[in-house]
Amino acid sequence: MAFRVSFSINPPYGFHRTITTSITLKNPELVEESQCIANLYYKFPVLVFVDPYELTNYRHLYTFQHHGNPNLELPVAAMDSNGTSLLLSLASVGPQVDVKVPVHFRYGEISHSNSETHRSAELAWPDLFLSCSSSVPKAKGLLSYEPPEEFASSLGDHYLYTPLQTFDAEPSARFAVVVAPVGQSTDLAQVRFGTVFTIAAMFGYLAYVSYMTARRLRKRKG
Numbered sequence: 001m002a003f004r005v006s007f008s009i010n011p012p013y014g015f016h017r018t019i020t021t022s023i024t025l026k027n028p029e030l031v032e033e034s035q036c037i038a039n040l041y042y043k044f045p046v047l048v049f050v051d052p053y054e055l056t057n058y059r060h061l062y063t064f065q066h067h068g069n070p071n072l073e074l075p076v077a078a079m080d081s082n083g084t085s086l087l088l089s090l091a092s093v094g095p096q097v098d099v100k101v102p103v104h105f106r107y108g109e110i111s112h113s114n115s116e117t118h119r120s121a122e123l124a125w126p127d128l129f130l131s132c133s134s135s136v137p138k139a140k141g142l143l144s145y146e147p148p149e150e151f152a153s154s155l156g157d158h159y160l161y162t163p164l165q166t167f168d169a170e171p172s173a174r175f176a177v178v179v180a181p182v183g184q185s186t187d188l189a190q191v192r193f194g195t196v197f198t199i200a201a202m203f204g205y206l207a208y209v210s211y212m213t214a215r216r217l218r219k220r221k222g
Contacts, residue, residue: 004167108180
């Protein structure tokens with residue numbers, strides 16, 4: 001069985017995007033007959049993350065396992081440099097399926113150079129592999145697949161294989177360069193002043209509203 005795989009990420013800019021991995025299989029019934037499940041393994045750089053709660057909206061397409069710090073609010077500076085990873089087990093492969101994974105970008109470390117306004121990272125295409133029952137004999141054209149270390153325990157009862165695949169890109173191009181804007185140290189004073197001014201203004205507004213409300217209540221009692 002041979003798969004054709006392509007990969008895209010849209011929109012090309014912004015903090016919220018969607019990865020689409022398109023998989024085409026000429027004879028999808030062979031996967032079902034072999035009692036194998038198609039899986040996708042994603043390794044994300046620290047700049048990129050997924051929201052596990054959001055992924056539950058795609059449970060009709062796949063089940064998932066997530067590894068790494070799930071905190072959605074932490075900036076890059078507070079994260080482990082190893083990033084996070086994601087394992088999807090697909091409900092079906094075809095004959096053609098578009099596997100969508102919404103991704104988001106963390107706030108990068110502050111730049112100390114006026115010329116550096118963005119940070120980039122390489123986002124690799126996912127690994128496609130099959131997990132098959134231990135009772136299923138190895139099919140022709142399948143190579144053994146080494147399980148990702150972080151998910152090895154959950155895949156231990158299965159034989160893992162890499163099916164024959166054709167790609168819409170050469171091996172050296174099977175990644176996407178993603179870019180996200182970063183703040184600059186020269187803007188810190190302005191940001192701090194704006195933050196303090198906004199908080200003070202809101203405090204003043206709340207104090208004024210409270211005073212006017214109390215004044216009206218006193219007049220009613222009088």
